[in-house]
Amino acid sequence: LPQVKIPVCQIAIETPLRRLFDYHLAEGAVPGSRVRVPFGRQHVVGIVVAQAADSEVPAAKLRGIEAVLDAAPLFSTADLALLTWAADYYHHPVGEVFATALPRLLRLGRDVAPVQRSWHITNAGRAALADGTLRRARRQQQLLEYFAAKGAVDEQALDAALPGWRPVARTLREKSLLEMNEQTRSIATREAVQSLQQGPVLTAAQQSAVDALTAPGLAGAHLLDGVTGSGKTEVYLRAAGAALARGRSVLVMCPEIGLTPQLLERFEARFDAPIAALHSGLTDTARARAWHLAATGGARIVVGTRSAVFTPIPNLGLIIVDEEHDSSYKQQEGGFRYSARDLALLRGQQRGVPVVLGSATPSLESLHNVKLGRLTHIELPERAGSATPPRIALIDMRAHPVNRGIATPLRHAIDAHLAAGSQVLLFLNRRGYAPTLLCQSCGWVAPCESCDARLTVHLAGGRACGSLACHHCGAEAPQPERCPRCGYGLQPLGHGTERVEETLAEFFPGHAVERFDRDSLRAPKQLTDAIERVHSGSARILVGTQMLTKGHHFPDVTLVGVLNADQSLFSTDFRAAERLAQTIVQVAGRAGRADRPGEVLIQSQYPDHPLLKTLLERGYAGFAADALQERQAAHWPPFSRLALLRASDPEPEVALNFLKAARKIATPAAGVALRGPVPAAMVRRAGRYYAQLMVESSQRTRLQAFLAGWVPAVESLATSRSLRWVLDVDPLEVL
DNA sequence: GGTAGATAGGAT
DNA sequence: TCCTATCTACCG
Numbered sequence: 009l010p011q012v013k014i015p016v017c018q019i020a021i022e023t024p025l026r027r028l029f030d031y032h033l034a035e036g037a038v039p040g041s042r043v044r045v046p047f048g049r050q051h052v053v054g055i056v057v058a059q060a061a062d063s064e065v066p067a068a069k070l071r072g073i074e075a076v077l078d079a080a081p082l083f084s085t086a087d088l089a090l091l092t093w094a095a096d097y098y099h100h101p102v103g104e105v106f107a108t109a110l111p112r113l114l115r116l117g118r119d120v121a122p123v124q125r126s127w128h129i130t131n132a133g134r135a136a137l138a139d140g141t142l143r144r145a146r147r148q149q150q151l152l153e154y155f156a157a158k159g160a161v162d163e164q165a166l167d168a169a170l171p172g173w174r175p176v177a178r179t180l181r182e183k184s185l186l187e188m189n190e191q192t193r194s195i196a197t198r199e200a201v202q203s204l205q206q207g208p209v210l211t212a213a214q215q216s217a218v219d220a221l222t223a224p225g226l227a228g229a230h231l232l233d234g235v236t237g238s239g240k241t242e243v244y245l246r247a248a249g250a251a252l253a254r255g256r257s258v259l260v261m262c263p264e265i266g267l268t269p270q271l272l273e274r275f276e277a278r279f280d281a282p283i284a285a286l287h288s289g290l291t292d293t294a295r296a297r298a299w300h301l302a303a304t305g306g307a308r309i310v311v312g313t314r315s316a317v318f319t320p321i322p323n324l325g326l327i328i329v330d331e332e333h334d335s336s337y338k339q340q341e342g343g344f345r346y347s348a349r350d351l352a353l354l355r356g357q358q359r360g361v362p363v364v365l366g367s368a369t370p371s372l373e374s375l376h377n378v379k380l381g382r383l384t385h386i387e388l389p390e391r392a393g394s395a396t397p398p399r400i401a402l403i404d405m406r407a408h409p410v411n412r413g414i415a416t417p418l419r420h421a422i423d424a425h426l427a428a429g430s431q432v433l434l435f436l437n438r439r440g441y442a443p444t445l446l447c448q449s450c451g452w453v454a455p456c457e458s459c460d461a462r463l464t465v466h467l468a469g470g471r472a473c474g475s476l477a478c479h480h481c482g483a484e485a486p487q488p489e490r491c492p493r494c495g496y497g498l499q500p501l502g503h504g505t506e507r508v509e510e511t512l513a514e515f516f517p518g519h520a521v522e523r524f525d526r527d528s529l530r531a532p533k534q535l536t537d538a539i540e541r542v543h544s545g546s547a548r549i550l551v552g553t554q555m556l557t558k559g560h561h562f563p564d565v566t567l568v569g570v571l572n573a574d575q576s577l578f579s580t581d582f583r584a585a586e587r588l589a590q591t592i593v594q595v596a597g598r599a600g601r602a603d604r605p606g607e608v609l610i611q612s613q614y615p616d617h618p619l620l621k622t623l624l625e626r627g628y629a630g631f632a633a634d635a636l637q638e639r640q641a642a643h644w645p646p647f648s649r650l651a652l653l654r655a656s657d658p659e660p661e662v663a664l665n666f667l668k669a670a671r672k673i674a675t676p677a678a679g680v681a682l683r684g685p686v687p688a689a690m691v692r693r694a695g696r697y698y699a700q701l702m703v704e705s706s707q708r709t710r711l712q713a714f715l716a717g718w719v720p721a722v723e724s725l726a727t728s729r730s731l732r733w734v735l736d737v738d739p740l741e742v743l
Numbered sequence: 744g745g746t747a748g749a750t751a752g753g754a755t
Numbered sequence: 756t757c758c759t760a761t762c763t764a765c766c767g
Binding site for chain 1: 744745746747
Binding site for chain 3: 019023025031032046049063
């Protein structure tokens with residue numbers, strides 16, 4: 009009997025299963041479009057990835073597509089190829105990878121083609137106006153009169169003409185006096201893009217950077233390596249302008265848009281072009297709209313965070329990855345742990361589109377790629393506008409009196425800068441009041457019930473008697489008055505940003521302190537208000553965490569103090585030194601932006617530490633050169649490739665045993681080494697016990713080949729439902 | 744991950 | 756005897 013071939017669609021479905029699912033071919037079910045399909049006993053939305061002339065699946069199991077949801081595909085074949093590549097490379101279920109690329113509403117099957125809503129008066133409405141039934145409802149009467157005069161009016165016009173019309177219109181609609189019409193708006197693609205501003209005169213370095221990035225017929229990847237204030241953004245704008253002028257669109261990626269709205273503002277101010285912003289602060293509807301605008305070519309500039317790397321952009325002509333060293337480009341939670349920076353490079357290569365990675369403190373990976381010729385190195389050595397670079401010095405905390413975390417030389421420097429009318433910025437990577445609550449009598453410290461960690465003391469609503477919080481699982485508890493073990497009084501030990509804020513207010517009375525951390529700036533409004541207080545000059549001293557190292561320009565800050573650089577000097581994570589160097593250089597970059605020279609003081613117990621010495625004597629480039637040599641000697645990335653299999657379970661030993669079994673079933677492969685499994689640095693976190701197994705190879709292809717065979721086998725090992733496991737390819741933290 | 748049928752144990 | 760909690764297999 010000749011086999012009958014049955015043509016099928018191969019569909020990505022959001023499920024942890026690592027495969028596509030075949031369904032009978034249906035009209036309009038072209039690759040890239042969404043379809044509704046029966047799946048098990050449910051009905052789900054999937055994405056057609058490909059069509060095939062035949063299926064491996066027994067014909068009896070094949071089912072039909074229920075509905076095609078998109079008239080035109082959402083993803084191009086190149087978009088599909090990128091997503092498929094990512095699923096392969098990160099060895100993650102393809103359906104979940106596709107889910108990452110799609111806003112929630114589209115995943116749910118909603119139609120988000122932008123609609124134009126317009127309102128008009130009904131006959132009943134005219135009658136109501138005539139017979140005066142609305143005499144007592146003045147606003148309703150006025151709105152109806154407006155519609156009686158104007159006819160159909162669309163919502164944008166109403167927003168502009170009559171702010172606050174919506175609730176009134178809703179009431180009138182319920183009474184059938186007004187009606188609303190929806191119609192699909194056609195998007196004007198290829199809108200003319202105008203440059204609103206000319207932009208400043210470029211420095212020679214900027215000009216040659218722009219030349220390199222806008223050379224005709226150019227593709228390829230570039231590292232734009234420029235100190236803070238050297239004008240990287242201006243280079244981005246010029247390169248983007250050139251791409252837009254060629255009729256192409258631009259993808260701009262940034263680590264956290266909420267913290268760095270400047271980038272978006274600069275693009276908005278420069279170009280009269282439709283911009284779509286994609287970040288975590290959007291509502292589902294707003295995100296779906298922005299995504300759709302980008303995917304249909306309605307936006308010529310797309311500014312977004314990590315997941316924006318997957319957003320379809322027709323006619324893409326340039327990809328910019330700002331602050332490429334930033335760890336938020338790597339998804340570090342959940343299952344699909346991709347690097348948006350690496351995928352951006354791949355996307356550019358795949359489409360022949362130039363990619364610019366920008367940073368004042370490039371990742372060692374990127375600097376290594378420069379050496380290998382995979383990235384061209386474009387340097388912007390000087391600060392634009394000829395500002396003097398900051399003077400950096402160490403304060404030996406052993407050699408000076410230290411009062412409440414602040415050494416005398418730093419205190420004097422703060423006094424001097426404040427007296428000169430400048431602002432001062434202090435960086436401390438530790439939020440809360442104190443990292444520990446200690447009993448001075450018996451040595452008891454407040455522990456987290458569900459983690460191997462100490463609870464951090466926080467001020468409750470600002471006053472002395474605080475609360476306790478776990479920074480690992482989020483647990484909160486009131487602060488006990490007495491030691492639960494011996495009944496003695498308890499003391500907060502150590503310094504967090506809240507305590508430093510308190511200390512500064514005491515040491516420098518009359519100088520308002522502004523605190524920048526996740527606790528003080530929970531809402532975006534709080535951040536903008538705080539920044540406003542700094543810019544207006546009402547705040548004189550800034551104290552904060554990482555938040556202060558990202559993006560914001562504080563032109564009147566002339567002194568930056570790093571209160572404790574030591575935390576990561578002796579970390580076991582091989583990337584700790586790189587992160588510390590980047591943080592110090594980034595926070596130092598906040599000082600002396602204007603014509604006033606800046607000063608940076610770093611407090612340390614170990615001023616002779618080679619990392620700090622190198623950084624001060626030879627700058628970030630010198631540090632990076634040394635660090636790369638160390639990595640090479642120790643055979644760490646980028647000189648080797650890593651993958652980490654992490655597992656956790658509420659019962660001790662379960663995760664470790666699972667990983668031991670995973671190691672046992674591995675087929676030995678040449679050039680691939682397994683290390684571990686070992687318990688995680690913090691074994692118990694949020695009530696689960698963690699362990700990990702490392703896979704290492706000097707060659708990416710070997711590692712990939714090994715994982716391709718191993719991961720499916722590992723999957724079949726995981727029988728218990730309570731056990732969770734993830735594979736992290738190119739992990740950032742290996743603790 | 745979601746679902747439902749199978750199974751086992753406890754409460755009534 | 757029935758109810759529920761847990762296990763197991765499957766998804767085209």
